Amino acid sequence: xxxxxxxxxxxxxxxxxxxxPANYLFKVISILGLDKIPNQITFGNNLESHKxxxxxxxxxxxxxxxxxxxxxxxxxxxxxxLNIIRDYEVVEKKVVNVLEEVIGIVKCFNPMCITNNxxxxxxxxxxxxxxxxxxxHYCEKITSEEHLTII
Amino acid sequence: xxxxxxxSISDFSKEEILxxxxxxxxxxxxxxxxxLKGKVVSSLFFEPxxxxxxxxxxxINRLSGSVVxxxxxxxxxxxxxxxxxxxxxxxxxxxxxxVMRHPLEGSARYAAEQSDVPVINAGDGANQHPTQTLLDIYxxxxxxxxxxxxNIFLVxxxxxxxxxxxxxxxxxxxNPIFNFIAPEELKIPDEYKLFLDSKGIRYFEHSEFxxxxxxxxxxxxxxxxxxxxxxxxxxxxxxxxxxxxxxxxDNTKDNLRILHPLPRVNEIHTDVDDNPKAYYFxxxxxxxxxxxxxxAAILGLK
Numbered sequence: 001x002x003x004x005x006x007x008x009x010x011x012x013x014x015x016x017x018x019x020x021p022a023n024y025l026f027k028v029i030s031i032l033g034l035d036k037i038p039n040q041i042t043f044g045n046n047l048e049s050h051k052x053x054x055x056x057x058x059x060x061x062x063x064x065x066x067x068x069x070x071x072x073x074x075x076x077x078x079x080x081x082l083n084i085i086r087d088y089e090v091v092e093k094k095v096v097n098v099l100e101e102v103i104g105i106v107k108c109f110n111p112m113c114i115t116n117n118x119x120x121x122x123x124x125x126x127x128x129x130x131x132x133x134x135x136x137h138y139c140e141k142i143t144s145e146e147h148l149t150i151i
Numbered sequence: 152x153x154x155x156x157x158x159s160i161s162d163f164s165k166e167e168i169l170x171x172x173x174x175x176x177x178x179x180x181x182x183x184x185x186x187l188k189g190k191v192v193s194s195l196f197f198e199p200x201x202x203x204x205x206x207x208x209x210x211i212n213r214l215s216g217s218v219v220x221x222x223x224x225x226x227x228x229x230x231x232x233x234x235x236x237x238x239x240x241x242x243x244x245x246x247x248x249x250v251m252r253h254p255l256e257g258s259a260r261y262a263a264e265q266s267d268v269p270v271i272n273a274g275d276g277a278n279q280h281p282t283q284t285l286l287d288i289y290x291x292x293x294x295x296x297x298x299x300x301x302n303i304f305l306v307x308x309x310x311x312x313x314x315x316x317x318x319x320x321x322x323x324x325x326n327p328i329f330n331f332i333a334p335e336e337l338k339i340p341d342e343y344k345l346f347l348d349s350k351g352i353r354y355f356e357h358s359e360f361x362x363x364x365x366x367x368x369x370x371x372x373x374x375x376x377x378x379x380x381x382x383x384x385x386x387x388x389x390x391x392x393x394x395x396x397x398x399x400x401d402n403t404k405d406n407l408r409i410l411h412p413l414p415r416v417n418e419i420h421t422d423v424d425d426n427p428k429a430y431y432f433x434x435x436x437x438x439x440x441x442x443x444x445x446x447a448a449i450l451g452l453k
Contacts, residue, residue: 112276114257118234138257139278140159142342 008044014061016083017073022046024076025056027150031072031105032065039063051079067097072105074098075132076150098129106134109147113139122151153451156263156270160281160317165324167448168288172298174444174453175289175437178213182440186452187216193246194220195238196273197229197253202413202435203273203282207250210442219246239265248450251275269449277313283412284317286441290434291322291369294408298325302366306332307373307393307418309339314412315373319343329354330363334389336380360393365402370395372411372418372431390417397422410434 020028025045029035040061049055064084073080074096082094102124108115115122115138124134124143132145152167163171178184192211196204199222211218224230229238235258242249243266251262252273259272259279274280292298303322309315309331319329319339329347331339331354338356347354357363364370375393380386394417395409408430411419415431423429447453 108257110256112254112256114235114253114255114261114275117255118236118261120261136257138260139255139276141256141278 007047008042008057008059010088011040011042011059011061011085012088013086014039014059014063015065016085017058017060017070017077018055018081018083019049019051019079020056020058020073020077021079022054022056024150025058027076028056028058028073028080031076031150032069034058034060037063067094068099070094071097071099072102075102075105075148098126098132100126102126102134105150106143107149107151108136108139108141109143109149110136110139110141113141115139152448154269155449156259156266156272157281157445157449158259158263158270158272158275159279160284160321162281163285168285168321168324169298171285171441171444171448172289172292174448175285175440176293177453178443178447179437179440182213182443184213185215186447187211187214187450190216190248190450191246192216192218192446193242193249193251194218195242195249195251195253196220196222197224197251197258199223200252200274203252203280206435206438207273207282207442210439210446213439214443214446216446220250235262236265239270243267248446271445271449277311279317280313281317282438282442282445283314284321285445286434286438287314287318287371287410287412288321289441289444290408290410290430290437293437294430295368295406298322300326301368302328302330303369303371304330304332304364304367305339305371305373306360306395307375308337308379309333309373310337311376311379312373315339315371316343318371320346323347323350323352327352330357330367331355332357332360332363332393334358334375334385334392336385336389337375360395360399362399362402364399364407365404367403367407370403370407370409372409372415374414374416374418394418394420395423396420397426400426400428403428 043058045056046054080096083090084092104121123137127133127135134143239262249270256276256278259275263270411431
């Protein structure tokens, strides 16, 4: 019998982001700007999960996220769990929460919106968190969960 | 209101709306006041709208201000590929106030953020047209003597009509009763009904345009447009149902006035025009006074 083995190796200090939907791994990396930092990052995708059919996991060494920063991923990875690691031990667990405002992550659903026609950072207020509904700051139209596209 | 842009009707509080109504009445009583003398107003019409543009330009001229601008985007640098941001940045250096009409929704909010001078939205696509709403409110006030506790009937295209939606939002501050008369395809959207529910405002929905209008203080007619229907047969069925004829006004209240944002097609029969309850042409004239009031208030001149 082979020993159970971690598919993504452990880190000494940093943050583990678990339970990301597999199809959103690279979006999460991009939203958090992980492709632009010098830290060591390991990730696994299409892993088996109890909660999701396929999940992704990211381990970022020597990085501890502010709530404001990490909550940006709540729109696409609402079930994400964070483990804060110090000296190979989990010292804290966190979940993510949808923000009141969503800036620059989501595309407005309305093709006639100015943000889809000129280089403008999108901005929405969250009018419903349960079934995600975002009201565009510019055209005032609602983008609902089924029409949600991540930029 | 000084220095504030007017992008959406919700940018103005109840007090500010009442202030505009009061100022509009002042300007109507005394229309030639040189308050804008020495001021330059940019009138940027990225799509043509003769009625709105002439109304604004008349208001500016009556206040002795100067107008610069263009009447459609083919005569502006937009055709050379200039962004809205760059146009606004440049124009806001030239003028004291910008009046803008643009086919894209949200363009006015964006322009207001980019501009160093206030921006008045003269229509951004299907989104907002707040000066129309304010002139509607002024017309209601003028004809009824109050804005409170009125029974307002909205007829026609209640789904896509932006004037209807903005008027509904604004009048909701004044404890109205709403009656909605529309074909199935053009019913008032649920989001507005939820809004009225949340404010505890009574409303009734009807699909027949009948003698229920005998209860009305205001009858706000809108155009039912052919292009809104996916099935042309459905349009043919309803196009003549939501038409107001003079004979329908026999049992209506004396204070009833008929409003329409214009242009009309056939939804108000021309036999209504001579009825003293027909108010839509005066309503358009009220637009000039209302826009004088809005500009004077935003520039802090009144």
